[in-house]
Amino acid sequence: FLVRGGTAALPAGGPPQPAPAAAGAHRPPGTSPAPLPHAVPSRIVIASAGVDAPVTPVGLDADGWIAAPPPERARLAGWYRGAVSPGERGTAVVVGHVDNDAGPAVFYSLGSLRPGTRVAVEREDGRTAVFALYAVEVFPQRGFPADTVYADGPAPEIRLITCGGAYSARDGYQGNVVASGRLVAVR
Secondary structure, three states: OOOOOOOOOOOOOOOOOOOHHHOOOOOOOOOOOOOOOOOOEEEEEEHHHOEEEEEEEEOEOOOOOEOOOOOOOOOOEEEEOOOOOOOOOEEEEEEOOOEEOOEEOOOOOHHHOOOOOEEEEEEOOOOEEEEEEEEEEEEEOOOOOHHHHOOOOOOEEEEEEEEEEEEEOOOEEEEEEEEEEEEEEEO
8 A cells, every 4th residue: 555646836855855864763662552442533743743634534546555635635634444543553554645736735744754753643532642753764656565564563553654755747756755653652
């Protein structure tokens, strides 16, 4: 499952790309809080990146890619309902556009995040699952390591995904920025 799309309506230089130091970082030591039961996510907040956005469930498109929210809803993130919900045991997936025809979108700054960044996901059960990022990487769409990115694990994890890497007007973005985090708190 990948996210694809993109436009050229961006500030000079395009969206931030992950720093080499943010790629391949080790998973955080210690244990996570107990996994939460299933609950649909309603909002994602990444205070350090200025992200405070509603979340809507999304599925797969006709080509088998994770369907991003409608491009005209640039400030909307999408939770892939084919995976666990944020805070459950396993890997939750939240996608968002990097840009649209009007300019930067909800996950425009995803590539600038660093390990340790906190991501809060509000859930419809009234709880907030808080994740600490441990890696921010860009992967090419061709040869995307889906088995690794979406791997199930014993602890609650999250993957935030948007378009990234090289861009061409003909082909759009050639990669995906993937931010990986582990549950560190429940509020």
